[in-house]
Amino acid sequence: MKYAAIAGGVVVAVIGTLIGVAHFSTNPQKWVAKRYSTVGYHRYHSPKPPSLVAAEITRKFRPIDRLTDSAGTYLQYSKWVVGVLPSGAGSDITVDGPSDGYNRYASHVGGHWQRPGSSGWGRHGGASFRGGGSGSGK
Template sequence: MRRALIGGSLIAGLGVAVTLIALLAGGSSAQSFIKSHYSRIGVGTYRSPYPPAVVARQIVKKKKPYDRAYDPSGIFLRYRSEVVGILPDGRGSRITVEDPDRGYRHYHSYVGGRWGGYHGHISTFRGGGPGSGK
């Protein structure tokens, strides 16, 4: 009986540890990190007293993007379900979080050639014609 209790306790403790590791490993979205670390100034728009490069490092450290684009006008991070724009704003930064289509349209002049997809929509498709990549 005692062995069963100890074994059950170990399994339950292991389950809790795995859950905590999954939560701490970045299971949340970039937007949830941004919401909790920067001041909200509008719908999907936040403010940081730090310059764009510092803000981008902070966000990327917490949630790695699929792709990044750097431009003198700002830094753009592409995630599966959101696009983050980090733009200079005085001595700090303005951070926008948008869904992929809206983010692509908003920042097309900066990321269009890099992130453009079918009909100008953001795309993760990287395929070619017949026989390519086979």
């Protein structure tokens, strides 16, 4: 009986760890926060150039889409928008939810990305479920 309780506890601990690792590994905001210097709410800085920072992030998290223009690089994820912008010799990095990120960078991504739905973007960058409303689904 004692061994069964210990085995059960070990199984629960392992499952909890796997869930935690899976969540961390799919959340660019937490990874960016651990890797780069925090300068504000969901704002970070790196002494590395934007191209290198964007490459580091995309190696760890494959974006749905990536846009680069003269102002920066924008990475689209289902629940996040990561902006990597030049700042002196380094980079400023922002991590926003879909709507805030889209609105922040609309002048750069608006002609290419769809406006996100209520739950962000789907796997291919299309707006997710936008909600119902009167007469929805009829």
